[in-house]
Amino acid sequence: MIKRRLVGGILSLVVACWELFAAYSYYQSYHQLYLYLGGSTTDVEPSVISALNKYEALFYSYLFYALLAIAVGIIFLVTCKRQPVKWFEYTLFGVMFVFMPNIFFRASNADTGLFAFTAIIQSFCYFLGAPNLAKGFKDFPFKSKEDAHSEKSIDKLTKLKELLDSGAITQEEFDQEKKKIWK
Structure with a gap:
């Protein structure tokens, strides 16, 4: 069994739970502000519209990355007792490589350090469970x-x-x- 992969999977699922909670709280904030405005954004101060847009963006961002963390966590847990397959690990790395910079870009646009912190933790969970892409795990090389x-x-x-x-x-x-x- 690959302990790093098991721990990475569990931590990724914990991060996903946090992200789902954050998405729900931003959804609630967006919904309450929208209801407070009476369901209309006409004749509203730009700062209020900016807050609405920020809540909506953070809701979708947290939701998307929670789903990504759930997928990675489940993959790590399911494959923690198997010898890694090179093409699968490369594909998973490619997906994470494409989406992780996007997390940091969204974090800088959201003006929240919490989102950036969550992104760093999620990246750590992935790299904890990922094998060395050249060789596989130290005692468990890629399947040939x-x-x-x-x-x-x-x-x-x-x-x-x-x-x-x-x-x-x-x-x-x-x-x-x-x-x-x-x-």
Whole structure:
């Protein structure tokens, strides 16, 4: 089991819970201000419209990144006992690489340090659970085609050995099939 990946997944889900709570609170703030204005933004001070826009932007930002953190957390938890596959890890890294700078851009536009702090924590959770993209994890390298081939070969040999032990095939047949499998 890859402990870093497990911890990264759990922390990512905790961050997602925080982001969902923040999204809900900004939604409530937006909704209350909108109701206070009577459902209309005509003849309203620009500062109030600016606050409405800020609440709405923060709601959608927190909601989007909460969903991203949930996806990463679930992926990390589901794959914490598996040998990493290079193409999958590259894809996940690509998604995070595309969206993480966007988090920091949105944080600078939202004028809130809390959003930036949350973005930094979410980035930390991802990099905690992500393998080294060149080699995989220290004691658990990327899965290769040879690994998949050898696992299938071992399964076939195990079945053949069971057939040999039960008397369904002869030793000669077993040896012939064994040569085919190891080629």
